[in-house]
Every structure is written in structure tokens, then in C-alpha cells.
Amino acid sequence: MSDGHSTDGMDLNALRDGVRTVLSEQASHEKVAAFTNAEGVRDQPLWSQAAELGWLALFADEAHGGLGLGPSELAVIYEELGRAVAPLPVLGTMLVVEALARGGDADQQAAWIPRLAAGELAGAVSMLAPGAPAPTLTLSTGPGSGVVLDGVVENLLDGAAADVLLLLAREGEGLRWVLVEPAVDGVTVEKAATVDRTRHLGVARFERVVLPAGRVLTGDADEIAQALLHHAALALASDARGGANAIFEITLDYLKTREQFGKPIGSFQALKHRCADHKIALVASGVLVAEAVAKAASGDSAAGRYALAAKALASEVYARVAQDAVQLHGGIGYTWEHPCHLYLKRAKLNEQLFGGPAAYLDGVTDLLLAAA
Amino acid sequence: MSVQTATNPSTATRRFDPLARKDDLDAFRAEVRAWLEAVVPADWRARMTGASEADYVAFQRWWFAEMGKVGLATPHWPRDWGGADIGIRHQVIIFEEIARAQAPNPDMFVISLYHLPATLFGNGSKTQRDRYLTGVKERGEVWCQGFSEPGSGSDLASLRTRAERKGDVYVVNGQKVWSSYGAFADYCLLLARTDPTAPKKQAGISYFILNMKAPGVTVRPIRQATGQAEFCEIFLDNVEIPVSDLIGEENAGWAIAQSTLSAERGLIIFELSERMARTLDADLADAKRTDAAWLKDDEARRAFTRAYNDMVALRLMIRALMQEIETDPHMGSTTMPTYIKVHFSELLRRYTEFRLKLGGLSGQLRQPIILGGGHQTGNAMHDFLLSYAWTISGGANEILKTMIAERALGLPR
Structure with a gap:
């Protein structure tokens, strides 16, 4: 977030000004208050605007419909969202992009990254923490070529607003990251309301939920x-x-x-x-x-x-x-x-x-x- | 004490010239390091532990002369006055290497090296710069500062020391206090009132160069809480200062004093922060090696890491300031140095207190002091007490916080 230009040459000050101007209009304190009072999970007009302006595409690589920019530009977005206390699930969505870029195979990247970058899908990711214990969610081999998820995942940041979940699961002695599309896979994410109404936590329950094997990221978990x-x-x-x-x-x-x-x-x-x-x-x-x-x-x-x-x-x-x-x-x-x-x-x-x-x-x- | 003969004999084997390698940063660093390895006596801390005042002064003069021989006493000064015009990247290297070598602090020369040039570059006459900057560089002249008075501490502008023009001299009467190293000083940066009738008290103050050897100057050391007597009181009884030793215009001293004080919040803290970084790293490495109990104490360990993060932030603030100055030397941000001074001094208090707590009861035992050892002597109670020097001097933190609120944040007076 240093001032001036990122290494890619993007003018960070111009980006900051642009984002701030949009948010001062679309995520004014009045609008944020109205959203939080309505107990919503996702501010759809704001989300669509963010997608239209390309904020969600900043981080994805160019081959998948993104701009291929990095932490400097993203930090500007995060900082401005913080300034506005904006209710926008950008973090979860970017984390899914990052995980796919690092540990997804070519098919997975092609299937998911363009839709995330376009704002068609919002993402949520297992709540990690330094030194956190292993997850209780388990992954096992299922019928045919599929895999099976069992267990409860709590504390999914903006989980009820997400179209795709990226979850850390135990597979035998090891760990795996698995993609879940709640609407497609028949999974409900319940909202656990936080006192901060600009965001929430989600809870997802899995009882022998069968997924195609292609949902498992191959990279080192x-x-x-x-x-x-x-x-x-x-x-x-x-x-x-x-x-x-x-x-x-x-x-x-x-x-x-x-x-x-x-x-x-x-x-x-x-x-x-x-x-x-x-x-x-x-x-x-x-x-x-x-x-x-x-x-x-x-x-x-x-x-x-x-x-x-x-x-x-x-x-x-x-x-x-x-x-x-x-x-x-x-x-x-x-x-x-x-x-x-x-x-x-x-x-x-x-x-x-x-x-x-x-x-x-x-x-x-x-x-x-x-x-x- | 014979420091000169006690140095590493290899000093004689070759001449070191880091500034000749200025264009290659790695070579520059290697030369600074080689010089320090050759010249810093391995046992200087032991020799300065409980040393006599005379030995301490001799050692300080020796160390200043050694730094001068390789151009590293005044590398930050402009070339016109015998400096090397070095930039931030070289300054970082010098301070890092000095901290790494645990070289002595040239405490006695702090005013000479930083406050004097900060005052004279912008406001002194050419004659004054030539005479006095050369005196520091070539003759190791020691300077002290005569700002505070018994009745004028935080309210510095209320100072009462009087300077009256009589022909070619000003006749000065009054009393100054908290002048570090006043007992050894050749000259003093002096503020005195020249116009007692000025409507604003700041408007009647002038800035002088005082020769400490002039008739009528009496110096009396003040013993501090640490037991040392670094501070002095200066009594001025009909002391005559030639008109040529007035800095800037008569009654313009207040503004000039601000540039003196800004020196205190810039490069000096830069060096101290590098030494602090070294100390924190060394403390952690020691704790790891000895499997220290505090690493398993959540509260103590987290207090350490909080201090560590604040130390990293301090160094980043200093680099931001240095870059600001390098981009525009005349802009001289007034706010960043103030943030740095308060942040540094509060961190120094907190970290020295942390070490004191770790020391337990044994940390309370009286130990001989390493003179010139700075804030990292390992004598926990001494280092802790010495941290007050930074929260009180150069504008007490409370004064600086009011200044930040009014000047940087725009809160009403």
C-alpha cells in the first residue's frame, strides 16, 4: 500500500481515489446502516457495482479474465472497504481465487476463477488462524469416483453470502482443500449473526455430502x-x-x-x-x-x-x-x-x-x- | 588509561577508507565492518565499566578521532563543510554496522555532530560555519546546549537569561540547566533574552554561540538518578559574547531553536533505533539458546513481541523520514520527527522496564555502569532509568503531544 505505483505500474493513488469515490456514494454510512438494519447477508447492488468496476478481477490472472495484479492493489481495495465499513464479501472471494491459483489444476482454475473474477460467485473460506487445530470436517472416498464430506464447519466469514465455499478437510492423516457449491450440492449455510452487522459468520453442516472428485484441490494443503x-x-x-x-x-x-x-x-x-x-x-x-x-x-x-x-x-x-x-x-x-x-x-x-x-x-x- | 595502545594491533596494518567505496554498497559495508573490527577494542565495555570520568573523556575523544580518520564522524554533513554528503542507504549501513559491532556511542559529541550543524546550516553565517564546524571535525570541539533554565523547562520561551548589547559584545547574565557534557564543553548553543519588552515572549529571544572558557562562565555538574553527572548547570555572570557569535538576526532565536530541536528527533534516533533492533535480536537469540523461562510465559513473551513489532515500525518511520528528507532536504517534515521521538522514547521505557522485570530481584542489585554504553549496557536498572532522558529531554513528551494535536491534527488551542 505504499503510495505511488505498484511494481506492475498501476497508479495506486488513482485506484484509491476511484474506489473511495464509489464507496462514498454506494456505501455511505446511511446505506451501510440501512443494509445492517435490514439484516441482509449480501448487499447485492454494491456487489454488482464492485464486479462491474473490476475490483473483483484485480487479483485473478489475465488468462482467467482477471487483471493479474497483486497485493498492492488488493490492499487498496481492502483499506477502502475498511474506511467505509462496507458490507462486501471481497476477502472470502479473493481467498478462493488465491487458493485456486496456487493449488488448483488447470480445469479447476478454468472452471472457477473467471466466475469469481466476474463477481458471478462470491466465496467463503474455512476460518484459519496461526496455530489453529486441524478441522473436524472429514473427506473420504465416496461412491464411484466421488468424495464424501462429513462434519460441521463453523465461522465461515460471510458464509451465507457465498456461492462457493473452500473448506479445509481431514483426509486420513492429511489435509485437503475442497470446493463446495452450496446451491448445487444441497448444502445450507446458516447465518450466525455477529454483533458487527457489516459481516456475519456462516455454519455449514455436512452429512455424507457426495461431491465430484474434481472439487478437491490437488495442491499442498x-x-x-x-x-x-x-x-x-x-x-x-x-x-x-x-x-x-x-x-x-x-x-x-x-x-x-x-x-x-x-x-x-x-x-x-x-x-x-x-x-x-x-x-x-x-x-x-x-x-x-x-x-x-x-x-x-x-x-x-x-x-x-x-x-x-x-x-x-x-x-x-x-x-x-x-x-x-x-x-x-x-x-x-x-x-x-x-x-x-x-x-x-x-x-x-x-x-x-x-x-x-x-x-x-x-x-x-x-x-x-x-x-x- | 592507554586506550590508544590497547587497540587491535592490526589497525596499523592498513588504512581504511569506506567513503572511497561509496559507489558500491556491498564494498562500502564490508569496509565499514572491517574498520570497526580492526578499531573497536574488544574489551572497551569492560574498561568503561565503572571507569573514572577522566578515562571516559579520554576514551570518547579517542573514539571520535578514530571515526574522524575514516570520515565516519561527520559523513552526514554536506561536503562543503567537510562531510561526505552521504544518503540514506549509506547512513543505514553505517548505523547497522556500528550497532552490529557494539561500538561505543560518541555521547559527548552528540550536540557537536547533530544539533550544531542543524542550527548553523540554515541560520549560521559562513564565517560561523567555517570556524565552528571545522572545529568539530578537525579539533574534536565539544558542544553543549544552553536552553532550559530552572524556571523555564517545558515553557522554554519564558527563559530569563538576559543578553544586553554593549558595543561589539553582548553581556550575558543568567543561569542554564540540564546541559549535557557541559563540564567538558568548549562551546554552548545558548538562548538568551535580548528584548524583554517584546509583545510575545518568543519574539525577544536571540541565539548565541557561547565560549565556555569565557570569563564569568561557571559550570557545576548535577548528579542524576542514574548516579552519573552528565548534566550541568551553567552560571553566567557578566559574560561577554562578541556580536559575531550571534546566530541569525537579533530576536530571531526562537525559530532557529526549532531547527536545533528537530535534530534531536531525526538522525540521533536513527542510530539508537538500529542499536535497539540489535538488542532485541540479541535478547531473543540469548533466550532461545538458554531456553529462557520467559519464552514460556505468555504475558512476557507477548510483551516482547509487541515491543518487537513496535521496533520494526519505528525503523520504518525513520526510513520514511529519511526518504522524505532525501527527496526534499528543505522541506524537513516537522511532524514525522515528533512522532518518532515520542514512539521511540515510550518504546525505550517499555522495553527497558520489560528487561528489568525479567531481571527479578537480581536486576535490583547495584552494578557498575558502562560509561558510553547507551541504553543497552545490560545493567537493567540503569538502562531503565536512562530511558527518562528520552521522554523528558528535547521537549517532554507531553509538550510534543500537545504540539501534535494542535499542529498536525488541527485541534484548537
């Missing part, structure tokens, strides 16, 4: 899992960076205009110092996120550690800033009408998605120790 975890960490770190900056700006505006005791409350030193602390934390976490994105884009050997560190720091800073934003706004910040709670809830969910703060810190420590 652990390698795919690691790549997806790092991708998710960068995405959430970027979302956190965008959201934290947005709610901080909203809060500063309020402190400059809200008057008590005959002056703007932003003139009080107790509040100034808190804002300065937040600003320094935003700058520090911002440069770390930017470096993590740059390292992912250049394929640096330390990219994984930076991605985990960026998620740990940026999600913590987002939570801290969003929490204090409510307090700094006072009563108005505690109301349903004000956007403060949208950011606070998104920040708290971000902290836990794809592993909590402790898991990320421990993941970083493990990588540091391995290199020490």
Missing part, C-alpha cells in the same frame, strides 16, 4: 493454508488501517466543532493527548502495514512474519482508536444513529477473525525464534 492465512492477515490489517483512520478523522472533526464550557472540546489537553497517542499509533501501524504489503508484493522471505505482525498491530490499534472514539463523542457516539458503533464493532470482530491477537503475536514469535 498446508502451503495453501499458509498463503491464505497471510493474505487474510494483510487484508484485515488493511481493513483495520482504513477503518481506524476514518473513525479517527470523524472524531477529530467532532472535537473541533462540539462546544462545552464555551469552547470546542478539542481544546482540552486531556483529549488532545489521547488524540496525539492515537495519531502516533496510526502512523506506526500504518508504515508496518505498508511494509507488509510491499514485502508480499515483492515475494520477500520475511513477508509472512510482516503480515502476521501487521495484523497484530493494526487490529489492536483499530480497536483502541474505535473504542476511544465512542468515549470522545460522548452520548452521541453511543447511539445507533451515529457511525461510531459500526467502526467499534468491525474493529472488535477484526481482532478475532482468522485468529486473535495472542495467536498472531505467538505466530510472529515463532517465526522470529526460528530465525534467531
Whole structure:
């Protein structure tokens, strides 16, 4: 997310401006509030617009209808979605694209990537985390050439909005990634509503669900899992960076205009110092996120550690800033009408998605120790 | 003490010239490393542990002279004043290698190397630059800073030291405090009030070069919480400063003082952050080797990794600042150095306290101090106490936070 151009020459500032302009219209706080109040699972007009503008095609390779761009461009999208607290299942969809690109065979790539890149399909992926235990979902050989899934998969981010699920399953002693198309395969994904209404978790239950063998990714499951975890960490770190900056700006505006005791409350030193602390934390976490994105884009050997560190720091800073934003706004910040709670809830969910703060810190420590 | 003769005998075998290899970064690094390996005495920490003040001063002067011989005392200065005009990539290498070699900190020369040039480049006369920058580079002149006063700390602009013009001199009376290395200084960067009637207190202040050997200057060391006496009080009793030692215009001192202070938040922290990075890596490697108990203590281990991530962010902030300066040397971002200073000092406090906690009761035992060992002496309580130098000096963090809120965030005064 460094300013200027990515290595591919795309003007990131122009991309950012374009995305921000669209979102300020299509995912304004009013529209986001309306979506969340309606308890929807997918904002279809916003999704269609994102597809039309090519945001979902950025990451897919050119042979499959994509633009073949990388982490730098994606990070811009994630950060802007975070700024707008937009209800859009981009992360799950991009994770499926990434998994197919890394571990799918030619037929699988040709069958799925173009439809994901075009926004015909939204995706959701098993909730990974640093150091997470193996999944309970099992994969076994089924009748004929097919495979059979058994078990329950919880915590599918935006799972009920997804047309395709990419699930990690145990196969004997090993692990496999399996594609499931709920509508086709007769699987129902129930929505587990989260307090953050811009997203939700899904639960999928499998009782001897038979799938064609071509749904199993042939690539090394652990390698795919690691790549997806790092991708998710960068995405959430970027979302956190965008959201934290947005709610901080909203809060500063309020402190400059809200008057008590005959002056703007932003003139009080107790509040100034808190804002300065937040600003320094935003700058520090911002440069770390930017470096993590740059390292992912250049394929640096330390990219994984930076991605985990960026998620740990940026999600913590987002939570801290969003929490204090409510307090700094006072009563108005505690109301349903004000956007403060949208950011606070998104920040708290971000902290836990794809592993909590402790898991990320421990993941970083493990990588540091391995290199020490 | 005979430091000079105690160095590695191989120093005599060849002349090192890293700056001649400037165009090839790998060769430059190799030469800096070879020089450090040859010149840094392996036992300098042991020799500076509990050393006398005279030995410490002699060692500092020796180390500064060694750095000067290979052009690495003032490589960041412009070529016109005896520097090498090196850019960020070379500076990174120098600091990384210095940290790697655990070379001594040239503490006594910090004002000479950073604050003085930051002040004179933009505001000094050519005569002043020629005379005083050359004095640092060629004669190892030591400078101190005379800003704070007993009644003017955070409210620096309220300072009362008075300078009155009488013919070709200013006659100065007053008292300065917290002047590091004042006892060894040849010169002092001095702020004094020239116009007590100015409507704004900032508008009546001028900036002078004070010769510490001038009649009427009395220096008294102040013992600090660490037990050392690095700080000094300076008493000024009818001290005469020639008009030619006024920096900039009369009554324009306040703005010039800001460029002095910005030095404190830039390159100096750059070097310290490289040393900090080295320390964290070494601490983790030690813990791995010894299978330290804290690695299995979730709270302690995560506190370490949080500090590590913050250290990585600090280094990235410094690189962003260096790139900013390299792109536009005159722009000189005013906000990034302030973020860096606060972030660094708070991290330093947190990490030195972390090490102190790990030390348990034995960390409380009094140990001799390694003079010039910086913040990584391994003497946990000393390193912790010394971290206050960074949260208080150069503008207390509380003052800087108000500044950030008002100037960077636009919150009303």
C-alpha cells in the first residue's frame, strides 16, 4: 500500500481515489446502516457495482479474465472497504481465487476463477488462524469416483453470502482443500449473526455430502493454508488501517466543532493527548502495514512474519482508536444513529477473525525464534 | 588509561577508507565492518565499566578521532563543510554496522555532530560555519546546549537569561540547566533574552554561540538518578559574547531553536533505533539458546513481541523520514520527527522496564555502569532509568503531544 505505483505500474493513488469515490456514494454510512438494519447477508447492488468496476478481477490472472495484479492493489481495495465499513464479501472471494491459483489444476482454475473474477460467485473460506487445530470436517472416498464430506464447519466469514465455499478437510492423516457449491450440492449455510452487522459468520453442516472428485484441490494443503492465512492477515490489517483512520478523522472533526464550557472540546489537553497517542499509533501501524504489503508484493522471505505482525498491530490499534472514539463523542457516539458503533464493532470482530491477537503475536514469535 | 595502545594491533596494518567505496554498497559495508573490527577494542565495555570520568573523556575523544580518520564522524554533513554528503542507504549501513559491532556511542559529541550543524546550516553565517564546524571535525570541539533554565523547562520561551548589547559584545547574565557534557564543553548553543519588552515572549529571544572558557562562565555538574553527572548547570555572570557569535538576526532565536530541536528527533534516533533492533535480536537469540523461562510465559513473551513489532515500525518511520528528507532536504517534515521521538522514547521505557522485570530481584542489585554504553549496557536498572532522558529531554513528551494535536491534527488551542 505504499503510495505511488505498484511494481506492475498501476497508479495506486488513482485506484484509491476511484474506489473511495464509489464507496462514498454506494456505501455511505446511511446505506451501510440501512443494509445492517435490514439484516441482509449480501448487499447485492454494491456487489454488482464492485464486479462491474473490476475490483473483483484485480487479483485473478489475465488468462482467467482477471487483471493479474497483486497485493498492492488488493490492499487498496481492502483499506477502502475498511474506511467505509462496507458490507462486501471481497476477502472470502479473493481467498478462493488465491487458493485456486496456487493449488488448483488447470480445469479447476478454468472452471472457477473467471466466475469469481466476474463477481458471478462470491466465496467463503474455512476460518484459519496461526496455530489453529486441524478441522473436524472429514473427506473420504465416496461412491464411484466421488468424495464424501462429513462434519460441521463453523465461522465461515460471510458464509451465507457465498456461492462457493473452500473448506479445509481431514483426509486420513492429511489435509485437503475442497470446493463446495452450496446451491448445487444441497448444502445450507446458516447465518450466525455477529454483533458487527457489516459481516456475519456462516455454519455449514455436512452429512455424507457426495461431491465430484474434481472439487478437491490437488495442491499442498498446508502451503495453501499458509498463503491464505497471510493474505487474510494483510487484508484485515488493511481493513483495520482504513477503518481506524476514518473513525479517527470523524472524531477529530467532532472535537473541533462540539462546544462545552464555551469552547470546542478539542481544546482540552486531556483529549488532545489521547488524540496525539492515537495519531502516533496510526502512523506506526500504518508504515508496518505498508511494509507488509510491499514485502508480499515483492515475494520477500520475511513477508509472512510482516503480515502476521501487521495484523497484530493494526487490529489492536483499530480497536483502541474505535473504542476511544465512542468515549470522545460522548452520548452521541453511543447511539445507533451515529457511525461510531459500526467502526467499534468491525474493529472488535477484526481482532478475532482468522485468529486473535495472542495467536498472531505467538505466530510472529515463532517465526522470529526460528530465525534467531 | 592507554586506550590508544590497547587497540587491535592490526589497525596499523592498513588504512581504511569506506567513503572511497561509496559507489558500491556491498564494498562500502564490508569496509565499514572491517574498520570497526580492526578499531573497536574488544574489551572497551569492560574498561568503561565503572571507569573514572577522566578515562571516559579520554576514551570518547579517542573514539571520535578514530571515526574522524575514516570520515565516519561527520559523513552526514554536506561536503562543503567537510562531510561526505552521504544518503540514506549509506547512513543505514553505517548505523547497522556500528550497532552490529557494539561500538561505543560518541555521547559527548552528540550536540557537536547533530544539533550544531542543524542550527548553523540554515541560520549560521559562513564565517560561523567555517570556524565552528571545522572545529568539530578537525579539533574534536565539544558542544553543549544552553536552553532550559530552572524556571523555564517545558515553557522554554519564558527563559530569563538576559543578553544586553554593549558595543561589539553582548553581556550575558543568567543561569542554564540540564546541559549535557557541559563540564567538558568548549562551546554552548545558548538562548538568551535580548528584548524583554517584546509583545510575545518568543519574539525577544536571540541565539548565541557561547565560549565556555569565557570569563564569568561557571559550570557545576548535577548528579542524576542514574548516579552519573552528565548534566550541568551553567552560571553566567557578566559574560561577554562578541556580536559575531550571534546566530541569525537579533530576536530571531526562537525559530532557529526549532531547527536545533528537530535534530534531536531525526538522525540521533536513527542510530539508537538500529542499536535497539540489535538488542532485541540479541535478547531473543540469548533466550532461545538458554531456553529462557520467559519464552514460556505468555504475558512476557507477548510483551516482547509487541515491543518487537513496535521496533520494526519505528525503523520504518525513520526510513520514511529519511526518504522524505532525501527527496526534499528543505522541506524537513516537522511532524514525522515528533512522532518518532515520542514512539521511540515510550518504546525505550517499555522495553527497558520489560528487561528489568525479567531481571527479578537480581536486576535490583547495584552494578557498575558502562560509561558510553547507551541504553543497552545490560545493567537493567540503569538502562531503565536512562530511558527518562528520552521522554523528558528535547521537549517532554507531553509538550510534543500537545504540539501534535494542535499542529498536525488541527485541534484548537
